[in-house]
Every structure is written in structure tokens, then in C-alpha cells.
Amino acid sequence: MTLFWRIWQAIILVDLSVLALFVWLALLQFAGIKADLVGERLLVLAEQTAAPFKAAGRIGLPLANVRNANALLERARQTDDTIQAIHVFDETGRILHSTDSAHPESISPGALKARRVSAGESWYRETSEGFLSSIDIPVLGRKAPSGIVIVYPATGSNIQVRAMGAELSLAAVAVLFVSSVLSTLLLGLVLRQQVRHFDDTEHTISDFERSSWRTAAGESVKTVANGYEPATFGQLLQAAEERYLSVCKSIENVGEKP
Amino acid sequence: MTALDRAIDSRDLRGRMIFMLAAIVFASVVALGFTVVAAFDRAVEPELTKRTRLIGGFIRSEIQRALDLGIPIDAVPGLDQYISKTIEKFEEVESIVVTTLAGNEIASAKRPVTRSLFEMTGLGEVIEFKRNAFSLPILEGNSLVGNVEIETSPVFVQTRLRKVFLDVLVLGLVAVLIALELSVAIAVASFGKPLDCINRLLSEQCSGDYVHRIRVAGVGKIRQLAIRLNDHAEDLATRWASISVESRARVNARIANVRPLLLRLxxxxxxxxxxxxxxxxxxxxxxxxxxxxxxxxxxxxxxxxxxxxxxxxxxxxxxxxxxxxxxxxxxxxxxxxxxxxxxxxxxxxxxxxxxxxxxxxxxxxxxxxxxxxxxxxxxxxxxxxxxxxxxxxxxxxxxxxxxxxxxxxxxxxxxxxxxxxxxxxxxxxxxxxxxxxxxxxxxxxxxxxxxxxxxxxxxxxPVHADRGSGPGGRLVTLLVGIAMPMNAATAIVIWYLVPLSLSAAGSDPAEIGRVVMLYYLAIVAFGPAIARLADGRIGETALVMVGAFGSAGAMLSLYMWSGLWMVVVLASLLGLGHTFIRAPLYSLIAEFGGGRGRGIDVLRFLERVGPVVGLIAIASFLGEIDENAVAIGIRAVGVVTLFGALAFTIVEVRHRIRDI
Missing domain, CATH: 1.20.1250.20 (MFS general substrate transporter like domains)
Incomplete structure (x- = not known):
């Protein structure tokens, strides 16, 4: 059965690798789906919230002068309690209006870089600051557009990904257990003949070993008849042993005679 | 038949092993796939609810703005267009319907209903995925005048997981082959080869030959037996060294003077x-x-x-x-x-x-x-x-x-x-x-x-006894008419045109890999069965003809297909056609060439000349790779393959007639 278990281990190892890769790919996809769902929703919210600011920008009114700006932003923030802050900023990144009373002077360097890369398109991405989602607000007479950014905590999403990882890993372990049982049964059927051949060989060797030490202890020797070609593996072992003993004896004899 | 053959080398065993490995790997993948879809569906539900409510809220506020201006609910201009645009942005939304209080539909946008993988495989009967539906009231002043109804697609998660499923499917196929090779390697290393070495050493020792020892390998008793037999040879070598040269002549055995040599099978x-x-x-x-x-x-x-x-x-x-x-x-x-x-x-x-x-x-x-x-x-x-x-x-x-x-x-x-x-x-x-x-x-x-x-x-x-004689007509036709177009088709169609055309159509490398893989999958899957056919009554030349005409037909029938599926069908059929050719090609070359070496050397050379010339010609003349250029390129290779197959058939028929 040693051969059987060795092959079984290899198959389970391969199965485990496939399941582990599946869990890993699924987690990557889950993180992607989560990010897309949140990002797209925040973009819709940003678009809707930016409408009055865009109207002001179209006629060249500085965004800092938009009336009730903080109230407009606060109404948008209340659509989802998880939203950390919504900032409206000018072309340099300086924050003009925010739902956060203790907001920083300007948007983070990460957000500025993401704006540069997006080249005017709406964007969302995860940064060290959290999950950011932003669109541009063009202002008449200004070379570069201003913008609005929604800051969303990334912690919740990370916890969800880790929880998903734990759930899928547990499921993978359960699947692996069931498939181990299944492979034991199927492998037993497929390798039946080979395992029997292996076991027969092992039994023959065991029988030979037993007969060998019993002979050494004085039991009568069962010899392979002279002139008889050993046909089975057991007979071959016996014949080889007899030949070895006879050669040993022969060397002993010629060694004794000067 | 050696122990190795008996133990692991039968075609039937390989077939059974592949079937078993595929069953285990795919059962595992399908079982985990269910869990993944169900878990994802549950995990994204809160976010989908938030998105749907947000969308509904925006649509409602737009309609209410119109109502505030005094426009009746059933006369809001551009409502259909607005909700059609909205549904395009959100792929999880299946339908948006605006109705009056009486239930009359004013505007609607619906996606075509797609059947999920689970529904297509009949598993949709067993597992039902949630379909979120929301209804938001529309108010005019203080009275309710209508509703915005939004329904999300229950197959959204499955569509987003399609890529992962396909990747895992490919990984599963790869895993089956790796597991097969590993199983064979383990069986060979643990049992087959050590037992063959033991049998060989036993035969030698039975006939009094003690000049060899073997590498101690294998498991359990086989390993112990190897140690024992090695010890016999080494012990006799030690005893042999202790007796005089004259005495040695009286011993009827061949014994190593120093340490017995390692027997390497x-x-x-x-x-x-x-x-x-x-x-x-x-x-x-x-x-x-x-x-x-x-x-x-x-x-x-x-x-x-x-x-x-x-x-x-x-x-x-x-x-x-x-x-x-x-x-x-x-x-x-x-x-x-x-x-x-x-x-x-x-x-x-x-x-x-x-x-x-x-x-x-x-x-x-x-x-x-x-x-x-x-x-x-x-x-x-x-x-x-x-x-x-x-x-x-x-x-x-x-x-x-x-x-x-x-x-x-x-x-x-x-x-x-x-x-x-x-x-x-x-x-x-x-x-x-x-x-x-x-x-x-x-x-x-x-x-x-x-x-x-x-x-x-x-x-x-010289390895090739017949090197001096020139190649016969049958051999030349086989090499130039069959082997060369086959290799040219592989290089031009599978390695060059398929990746470029799929990439131009927007496929990512993983998708291209899956399509290219189909060509080789046909060879891996059907190779053993076709090799058995080649051994049987059908005959090798008939198989080569089937393969050559089949692959030519596949390339020339392009007008029946278009897009990704054309490439998928083509790669599979070409792979299958080439499998019919590859299995008997070697022995036909040996037969037509009259020896082992010359045919192979010529084949190896021609195998590569065809694709090189073909690739340079195709890359130079086709210009920009679009659907039309790909079709022209593939058909050109198809025509060459067809003419090669015809030439081979004519030569073979003439040969048969002459034999009769």
C-alpha cells in the first residue's frame, strides 16, 4: 500500500494547489468587485453632488463662492453613513468646502497623483488615506479644472475581504476532505491491479526473508531443483540466495586449500 | 515485459488515471465554485442594495423636479432615454420601470435576460440566487402619483466570476496533466524502476555474475532487498580479495575485483x-x-x-x-x-x-x-x-x-x-x-x-545505413505535402494570427491562452486514441489523409464562422486534424525513408523551413491584422494544406494501383 499512499499524496497535493489557487483568484476578484461596486456608486454620488458646483463653474463663478456649499455636501454625505468626508477643491488641490470641519489644507499627494494619471476622467482607487472617488469640475477661465472627492474608509472593505478569505479557505478544506475520500476510493479502483502486484512482490520478499532466517536457525533448506529455471520472483530470490551461499562456500574451500 | 511496463505503463491505466484525476479535480472545483458564488452573492448584497437605492433616488428626484414644474407624470420628456442611459452605467440592474399609481407603465428600460451558468447546466433548479427589487414612491405635493421600480440581476455575481471560473478550469486541466506526470514519476521511482533493477541483478546473480550492484531506491521491502543483493556482491568482492589469484580460477563465478559497478538501467x-x-x-x-x-x-x-x-x-x-x-x-x-x-x-x-x-x-x-x-x-x-x-x-x-x-x-x-x-x-x-x-x-x-x-x-x-540513397517520391510528398504545411499552419495560424486577431478584438492574454491551449488540448486528449487507430486496420496513410483534408477544410470553411467562436472552432479542429497526422507521421517517414535517421533529419529541417517562409510572407503581405487579413492568411494556409493533401493522396493511390 506504500505505493498507493505515495500516489494519493501527490494527487491530494495537486488538488490542494488547485483549490488554494482558486481561493486566491476568487479573493482577488472579490476585492476587485467590491472596489468597483463602491467606486461606481461613489462616482454617481459625486456626479450628482457636483451638479450645482458645475453650474457655478460654467459661468466662471469661483467655487469658493457657491452658497450653501457645505449643506449640499452634507446632504450627499448623509446618503451613506460610512462616507468619511466629501471635499470640493480648486485646481491646486486646496480644499474649498468640506463636510469635515477638521479637514486638511489640501487633498492628499496620493489623490493629486491619481488626478494627474486619470487625465480628466473620473476615477476611484484605494490609497493609504482610504478609498477615494473623484470627478473634475471645470471652471470657466481657469486652465485646470477643480474637483470633488469623496473619502470612504477602506478598513471595512479589507475586513470583508479577510472574512471572505477565511470562509473560502474553510470551504476549500471541507472540499479537500471530501475529495480525499473520493480519491481514496477511485484510486483504489484504478490502481487495484498495480497495488496487488506491488503487495504480492512485498509478500514474496517477506516470505523469502523469513525462510532465510529460519534456514540460518537450522530449518531444513527448500532448494530450487537443479536444472529447473526459476519462473517466479520468489524462485528467483531463492535461486540467487542458494547461488550466493554456494559461491561463498566455494571461496571458503579454495581459500583453505593451499 | 518489464516490471515497469506491468506496473505503470499500460495505455489503459493512463486513460483511467486521467479520467480519475479529471473527476477529482473538477468535482473539487465545482464544489468550491458553488460556495464561492453563494458567498459572493451574500457579501455583495448590502452594496448592491445601496447602489440600487441610490439609482432609484436619483431617478425619482429627476421625475419630481419635472412634476414640481407642473409637468404631469405621464408627460415627462426624455424619461425613456434618461433611464436607458442609467441602466447602461450599472450592469447589475436588470430593469427600471416607472409606473403610474394605477400600475400603467410610463417608461422602462430592460436588459436582455441572460441565463446564468447554473441555469444552463440545470443547477439553477437547485440553487436560487437573490433577485433584489425596490419600489420607490413618487410624490406630487402630498399625493402619491407613481412608483420607480428597480430590479437587480441575480446572475451579476456569476458574470463577474466568469473569468475566475475559466482561469480555474484551465488550471484544473493543467493540474490533471501535472498530477498524471507526478503519479507516473512516483510509481517509476518507488516501484517500477527499483524492481526492474532487482530483477536484472537477480538474474545476473543466479547465473553467478557478481560484478554489479544497484542504486538503493524504492520503498519498504524492495529497498531492503536491494541492500541485501548489493551486499551479496560486495561481500563476495571482499572474500574474493582475500584469496590468491590461483585459487580464484577454481571458483565458478564472476566476482568484482574491487567494489561492484553500479548497474544503470x-x-x-x-x-x-x-x-x-x-x-x-x-x-x-x-x-x-x-x-x-x-x-x-x-x-x-x-x-x-x-x-x-x-x-x-x-x-x-x-x-x-x-x-x-x-x-x-x-x-x-x-x-x-x-x-x-x-x-x-x-x-x-x-x-x-x-x-x-x-x-x-x-x-x-x-x-x-x-x-x-x-x-x-x-x-x-x-x-x-x-x-x-x-x-x-x-x-x-x-x-x-x-x-x-x-x-x-x-x-x-x-x-x-x-x-x-x-x-x-x-x-x-x-x-x-x-x-x-x-x-x-x-x-x-x-x-x-x-x-x-x-x-x-x-x-x-553511420547511424543511417541508407544515407547514400535519394529520398523516394512518397517520402518527399509526405514531407513537403503534409509535414511542412502542418507545421506552417501551427506557426502561422496558432502562434501568430490567432493571438494577434484575438488581441485586436479585445481579448486579454488569459483568453488568448485558453484558445491557443485548445489546439494542444486536442493533441493531448485524442493523441493516444489516434495512435491506437494507427496500430489498427485503418492504416497510417488513411489517417494522415483524414488529418490533412480535415485541417484544410477547417481553415477553408472560415466563412461559416466569425468572431471569437470562429477562432475557438478553428483552433480545436486544426488541433484534431494535426493529431491525425502527427501520430502516424514518424513511422510513415521511417517506412518511406527506409531507415530511422534520414527521414527524421529531413523532417526536422523541413518542419522549420515551411513555417519560416510562411510567417515572413504572411507578416509582410497582410499588413494590419484585422478580421479580413486574418481570414485571408488562414485561407492561404488552407489552400497550401489542401494541395499538399491532394498531392499525397495521388501519390499514395498510384502506389497502391502499382502494387495491385
Missing amino acids: SDLNDIRLALFLFSTATEISSAFLPIFASTATRPEWLESEIAAALPLVVYLVALTIITPFGGSTARWIGPRRLFLVSILPTVVALSAMAMSSNVLGITIWRGVIAVFYATATIACQEYAIKAQEDRSPRRSVGAFVAVVYGGVFCGSALGGLLAGRFGFGTALLFGAGLAAVSGMVGMNSMRGSAGDRAARAQAEV
Whole structure:
């Protein structure tokens, strides 16, 4: 059965690798789906919230002068309690209006870089600051557009990904257990003949070993008849042993005679 | 029949093993797939609810703005257009309907209902996925005048998981082949080969020959028995040393003067795992090489289509140049040493290719890979032929081809998957790692005497007794009419046109890898069955004709298909057609050529000349790769294949008539 278990281990190892890769790919996809769902929703919210600011920008009114700006932003923030802050900023990144009373002077360097890369398109991405989602607000007479950014905590999403990882890993372990049982049964059927051949060989060797030490202890020797070609593996072992003993004896004899 | 044959080498056993492995791997993947979909569905539900409410809220506020201006609910202008635009942005929304209080539909936008994978497979009856529906009231003043109804698609998660499922499916196929090769390697190392060595040593010792010992290997009692038999030979050698030279003449046995020599048996299975891993490693870029090259930086004068074909052309040219010398080099320095010598440059070339960002670098390193791919594979083939010297070469070459194509299949599938997820560089570095592992496996497994350099006398004897005679008409037609178009079709259609056309149609490397893989899957899946047919009554020439006309038909019937499915069907049919040709090709060449060597050498040369010429011609004349250019290119190869098949048929029919 040693051969059987060795092959079984290899198959389970391969199965485990496939399941582990599946869990890993699924987690990557889950993180992607989560990010897309949140990002797209925040973009819709940003678009809707930016409408009055865009109207002001179209006629060249500085965004800092938009009336009730903080109230407009606060109404948008209340659509989802998880939203950390919504900032409206000018072309340099300086924050003009925010739902956060203790907001920083300007948007983070990460957000500025993401704006540069997006080249005017709406964007969302995860940064060290959290999950950011932003669109541009063009202002008449200004070379570069201003913008609005929604800051969303990334912690919740990370916890969800880790929880998903734990759930899928547990499921993978359960699947692996069931498939181990299944492979034991199927492998037993497929390798039946080979395992029997292996076991027969092992039994023959065991029988030979037993007969060998019993002979050494004085039991009568069962010899392979002279002139008889050993046909089975057991007979071959016996014949080889007899030949070895006879050669040993022969060397002993010629060694004794000067 | 050796113990190895009895233990692990029957075709039936391989078939049963593949079936069993596929059943286990796919059952595991399907079971985990259910869990993943259900868990994802549950996890994204809160976010989907938030999104749907947000969308509903916006639509309602737009309608209410119109109502505030005094427009009646059933006369809001552009409402249909507005909600159609909204539904386009959110793929999880299946329908948005605005109704009056009486339930009359004012405006609606609906996506065509798609059946999920679970519904298509009948599993939708067992598992039901949630369908979220929301209804938001529309107010005019203080009275309710209508509703906005939004419904989300229950198959949203499944559509987003499609790519993961396909990737895992490919991984599953690769895993089945890896598990098969591992199982064979374990059976050989633990039981088959140690038992063969024991049987050989036992036979020698029974006849009084004690000059050999064997490597102690295997498991359990077999290992103990090896130790015992080795001890017999070593003990007798010690006793032998203690008696005088005159006395030795009176002992009726051959005994080693010093330590008995190590008996090194060779077997076809010695090369299997190493060759499989090496083929996987070197063909890791087969699914994305033209795209990798066409997107790399290049001199201004070099057109993108030529740049895409350049590494392939250099690869084939390098193979063409090296192949004729491969066999003699293997015999000169020994197959084992040649294989091991090829590993380090392959690892370096794959790593350097991963870091290359311009066409020149990619082309040079691909050329280096080609050189050492040729030397390593020829070394393995020489080893296999030498290990099976007393048997039909068809068996060793058949097994060799099966292992190489198994490796190429895994390489194209894994390469596409890795490149799609992590980039071309990562895929190539993975290939470099795999090549290093194949070297370690080969160092351990190719220890048999077939891995040694040929003895001087043997090396000097011409291997091909019929080298002086010119090739017959049948051989020339087979090589030029069948083998050359087949290899040209592989290089031009599968390696060049398929990746470029799919890339132009927006497919990512993983999808291209899955399609290219289908070509090799046909060879891996149907190869053994077709080899059995070749052994049977149908005959080898008939199979070659079926394959040649079949692949020509597949290429010429392009007008029946279009888009991705055309490429999928074409890759599969071409793979199947070529399997009919590859299985009997070797023995037909040996038969028509009248010996082992000449036909193979000519075939190896012609195999590469056809694709090189074809690729250069196609890349130069087709210009920009669009659907039309691809169709023209494939049909051109189809016409050449058809004429080749016709010529072969005519020559064979004339030969039969003459025989009658």
C-alpha cells in the first residue's frame, strides 16, 4: 500500500494547489468587485453632488463662492453613513468646502497623483488615506479644472475581504476532505491491479526473508531443483540466495586449500 | 515485459488515471465554485442594495423636479432615454420601470435576460440566487402619483466570476496533466524502476555474475532487498580479495575485483517529468509572444506586424539551424549532459526576456531559447530512443511527442493565465523557475546508461545505413505535402494570427491562452486514441489523409464562422486534424525513408523551413491584422494544406494501383 499512499499524496497535493489557487483568484476578484461596486456608486454620488458646483463653474463663478456649499455636501454625505468626508477643491488641490470641519489644507499627494494619471476622467482607487472617488469640475477661465472627492474608509472593505478569505479557505478544506475520500476510493479502483502486484512482490520478499532466517536457525533448506529455471520472483530470490551461499562456500574451500 | 511496463505503463491505466484525476479535480472545483458564488452573492448584497437605492433616488428626484414644474407624470420628456442611459452605467440592474399609481407603465428600460451558468447546466433548479427589487414612491405635493421600480440581476455575481471560473478550469486541466506526470514519476521511482533493477541483478546473480550492484531506491521491502543483493556482491568482492589469484580460477563465478559497478538501467520514463516541465517552461510565452513583441518598443522603420512576427521567425530559424546537429551532439557529449547543459542558458534567456522591453531584446532571447529548446528536446528524444533500443521506435517517439505536447499545452495555458493576471514578465520568470526545476529533475532521473555519450565505435558508425540513397517520391510528398504545411499552419495560424486577431478584438492574454491551449488540448486528449487507430486496420496513410483534408477544410470553411467562436472552432479542429497526422507521421517517414535517421533529419529541417517562409510572407503581405487579413492568411494556409493533401493522396493511390 506504500505505493498507493505515495500516489494519493501527490494527487491530494495537486488538488490542494488547485483549490488554494482558486481561493486566491476568487479573493482577488472579490476585492476587485467590491472596489468597483463602491467606486461606481461613489462616482454617481459625486456626479450628482457636483451638479450645482458645475453650474457655478460654467459661468466662471469661483467655487469658493457657491452658497450653501457645505449643506449640499452634507446632504450627499448623509446618503451613506460610512462616507468619511466629501471635499470640493480648486485646481491646486486646496480644499474649498468640506463636510469635515477638521479637514486638511489640501487633498492628499496620493489623490493629486491619481488626478494627474486619470487625465480628466473620473476615477476611484484605494490609497493609504482610504478609498477615494473623484470627478473634475471645470471652471470657466481657469486652465485646470477643480474637483470633488469623496473619502470612504477602506478598513471595512479589507475586513470583508479577510472574512471572505477565511470562509473560502474553510470551504476549500471541507472540499479537500471530501475529495480525499473520493480519491481514496477511485484510486483504489484504478490502481487495484498495480497495488496487488506491488503487495504480492512485498509478500514474496517477506516470505523469502523469513525462510532465510529460519534456514540460518537450522530449518531444513527448500532448494530450487537443479536444472529447473526459476519462473517466479520468489524462485528467483531463492535461486540467487542458494547461488550466493554456494559461491561463498566455494571461496571458503579454495581459500583453505593451499 | 518489464516490471515497469506491468506496473505503470499500460495505455489503459493512463486513460483511467486521467479520467480519475479529471473527476477529482473538477468535482473539487465545482464544489468550491458553488460556495464561492453563494458567498459572493451574500457579501455583495448590502452594496448592491445601496447602489440600487441610490439609482432609484436619483431617478425619482429627476421625475419630481419635472412634476414640481407642473409637468404631469405621464408627460415627462426624455424619461425613456434618461433611464436607458442609467441602466447602461450599472450592469447589475436588470430593469427600471416607472409606473403610474394605477400600475400603467410610463417608461422602462430592460436588459436582455441572460441565463446564468447554473441555469444552463440545470443547477439553477437547485440553487436560487437573490433577485433584489425596490419600489420607490413618487410624490406630487402630498399625493402619491407613481412608483420607480428597480430590479437587480441575480446572475451579476456569476458574470463577474466568469473569468475566475475559466482561469480555474484551465488550471484544473493543467493540474490533471501535472498530477498524471507526478503519479507516473512516483510509481517509476518507488516501484517500477527499483524492481526492474532487482530483477536484472537477480538474474545476473543466479547465473553467478557478481560484478554489479544497484542504486538503493524504492520503498519498504524492495529497498531492503536491494541492500541485501548489493551486499551479496560486495561481500563476495571482499572474500574474493582475500584469496590468491590461483585459487580464484577454481571458483565458478564472476566476482568484482574491487567494489561492484553500479548497474544503470534506462527507461523511457526517465525523461518524462523533466521533458514535460522543460516544454512547459519554454512554451510559457506561446500564447502571448506576438502581442508582447508588438507592444514592446521598436525602431521606427519596423512595422508592428513584422515586429510581432520577428521573435517567432528567429525562433524557427534558430531551430532550423540547430536541429540537424542536435542528434550528433547528443551522441557526442551524451543526452544527459546535453540536456543539463541546456538548462542554464534557457533559465538566463527566459529571465532576460522577462526584463526586455524592446523587440530586439525579446527576439535575441527567444532565439537563444530556441537553440537550447532544440538541444534539450533532442537530447531527451535520443535518450528515449536509446532506452528503447530493443523495441519499436514508434513507441518511444509517440511517448516523446505526447509528453512534449502535454508540456506545450500547459505552457500556453499557464502563460496566458499568468500574463493576464500579473504581466508578461512574471509569466516568463515563472517559466525560468520551471526550467530550473526541470534541470534538477533531469539530473536525478536521467541517470541511466542511455544518458551516456555513445561509445567511440558506435559514434563513428553511420547511424543511417541508407544515407547514400535519394529520398523516394512518397517520402518527399509526405514531407513537403503534409509535414511542412502542418507545421506552417501551427506557426502561422496558432502562434501568430490567432493571438494577434484575438488581441485586436479585445481579448486579454488569459483568453488568448485558453484558445491557443485548445489546439494542444486536442493533441493531448485524442493523441493516444489516434495512435491506437494507427496500430489498427485503418492504416497510417488513411489517417494522415483524414488529418490533412480535415485541417484544410477547417481553415477553408472560415466563412461559416466569425468572431471569437470562429477562432475557438478553428483552433480545436486544426488541433484534431494535426493529431491525425502527427501520430502516424514518424513511422510513415521511417517506412518511406527506409531507415530511422534520414527521414527524421529531413523532417526536422523541413518542419522549420515551411513555417519560416510562411510567417515572413504572411507578416509582410497582410499588413494590419484585422478580421479580413486574418481570414485571408488562414485561407492561404488552407489552400497550401489542401494541395499538399491532394498531392499525397495521388501519390499514395498510384502506389497502391502499382502494387495491385
